[in-house]
Amino acid sequence: MKERWKHKTWLIDLDGTMYRGKKQIPGAIELISYLQKEKIPYCFVTNNAMRTKKQNVAHMEALGFHGIKEDEFFTSAMAAARYVARMSDRRNAYYIGEDGLREALLENGFTIVDDHSDFVFVGLSRSKTYMDYSKAFEQLWNGAKLIGTNCDRRLADGDHFLIGNGSIVEMLAYASEQESLKLGKPYAPMLEETLAYLNKQKEDCIILGDNMETDIAFGALHGVETILVESGVHTAADCARYAFAPSACYHDLFACMDDE
Ligand SMILES: [Mg+2]
Incomplete structure (x- = not known):
């Protein structure tokens, strides 16, 4: 792993990055174990609003992940509730x-x-x-x-x-005939709420995900470093279609860990 990334807080997408359906993505368990061993902070940042914190932990454990805590998830439901509670x-x-x-x-x-x-x-x-x-x-x-x-x-x-x-x-x-606020990834309120929850600044974080339109846009449009992994929705070849780019792109999570 690149040295400077070891000093960041990792904001990690779940679906397509850590698991797909009932299977973990190759390298996902190893990456989380590595972050835990090196005491590199991380938080799973997801648009999926359906699971509670407890349910998220149980779901990860059922897939074979270890040592994950309830406060290591930040969902679009949490962001929406916190955002609206602050605004009204x-x-x-x-x-x-x-x-x-x-x-x-x-x-x-x-x-x-x-x-x-x-x-x-x-x-x-x-x-x-x-x-x-x-x-x-x-x-x-x-x-x-x-x-x-x-x-x-x-x-x-x-x-x-x-x-x-x-x-x-x-x-x-x-x-x-009314419009919803735009919350969740890739919109700014989700990033503001995530950073407030973690008590971090943009410069302290790196975003890891599989989707250009949610994860990579989430970082690239708001000044946070990003890593695209080709385990889910998008590949390196898709990047040319967008006006923004990830800071780095890897075929899999092992390559992301190996890169010095
Ligand atoms: Mg995803």
């Missing part, structure tokens, strides 16, 4: 999401309500119905503010894709 005194929230979003809202002082909400948080749910979405819409129509935790169009699910949270947010935006 209103605390009545309706949400379309799973346990991770619920946990983040409760931890930031929101009251979960069924009616008369100030905000409708949307962080992806695999079980909500047409009537739940209509209820969310009705509150938006009555003045609640739409807060999508992230704008992901698609959600990787093993070898295929499901509809991503951003697509659901767009549906509610279309119906209610």
